[in-house]
Amino acid sequence: MKWFHAALIAALIGMPGAGIAQDTQATPAKPVQSATPPVGTDASRPASAKDSPAPVTPPVTGAQAEGPGKDAAHYMIGPEDTLQVTVWKEPTLSGTFPVRPDGMISLVLVGDLPAAGRTPMQLSDEITTRLKKYLQDPSVTVLVMAVNSQRIYMMGEVGHVGPIALAAGMSPLQAIAAAGGLSPFANSKKIYILRSEAGKQQKIPFNYKQALKGDSTQDIKLQPGDTIVVP
Numbered sequence: 001m002k003w004f005h006a007a008l009i010a011a012l013i014g015m016p017g018a019g020i021a022q023d024t025q026a027t028p029a030k031p032v033q034s035a036t037p038p039v040g041t042d043a044s045r046p047a048s049a050k051d052s053p054a055p056v057t058p059p060v061t062g063a064q065a066e067g068p069g070k071d072a073a074h075y076m077i078g079p080e081d082t083l084q085v086t087v088w089k090e091p092t093l094s095g096t097f098p099v100r101p102d103g104m105i106s107l108v109l110v111g112d113l114p115a116a117g118r119t120p121m122q123l124s125d126e127i128t129t130r131l132k133k134y135l136q137d138p139s140v141t142v143l144v145m146a147v148n149s150q151r152i153y154m155m156g157e158v159g160h161v162g163p164i165a166l167a168a169g170m171s172p173l174q175a176i177a178a179a180g181g182l183s184p185f186a187n188s189k190k191i192y193i194l195r196s197e198a199g200k201q202q203k204i205p206f207n208y209k210q211a212l213k214g215d216s217t218q219d220i221k222l223q224p225g226d227t228i229v230v231p
Contacts, residue, residue, distance in 0.1 A: 074119065075147075076117060076118070076119060077099060077117070077118055077119070077120065077123065078116050078117075078150065079116050079148075079149050080098070081144055081148055081149050083096070083097050083099060083115065083144060083145065084142070084145045085107065085127065086140070087127075087138055087139070088141075093107065093108050093109065099115050103115060103116030107127065109131065110127060110131065113126060120144055121142070127140045147165075150165065151224060152164060152166050152175055152223075152224070152226045153225075154176075154179040155227060156230035156231055157183040157230045158186070158228075158230050160180045164178050164179055166222060166223075170221075171211070171220060172193060172208075172218070172220055188208035189207050189209060190231050191208055191231070192206060192228075192229055193220065193222070194226065194229060195223060195226050196225060206218060
């Protein structure tokens, strides 16, 4: 019997595949690297988006911020305008000053002085002359910051009664259009303009229908303070 058991064991050992479990080991698979980097990293953004600087808004220049002041050479100051007076290196003497209804302004050291009817350059020269009593070589700049004196007034049968801003070269036809046009009850042939000159009131007739036809006699240049009456 011993020889039978020995032969059986030898036969089992010699069978193919009996040692596979002992000799075979699982080889770990190499991780597969993605060619596309993960979203959110710097490499995932295009170079233009990462390297381009943010757009810069250009600063506003002085000429853009001056408004009416940039045409100060020929403008005639009027009542209710607002002026900016700058005395170089003297902030206590500088500031924004309204022109009173009587045409005057009030400044430190200078006191009251007339501003209406003068150009900013003329007013600057006057302030400079008065400040020479207190300062050595004062340098004064005057800018018109708000134009409130250049107005005309609409009365009667128009869309909007009251003051409107006077544009350069504005005609009565343009002023009526700016006021919303004539009402259905307006007498377009009997319109007139009231104007004060040298203390006297002048009445200037205006025919709306003739102006629409291009009649040159109706091409009237409006002046500050004019009142257009539409009966």
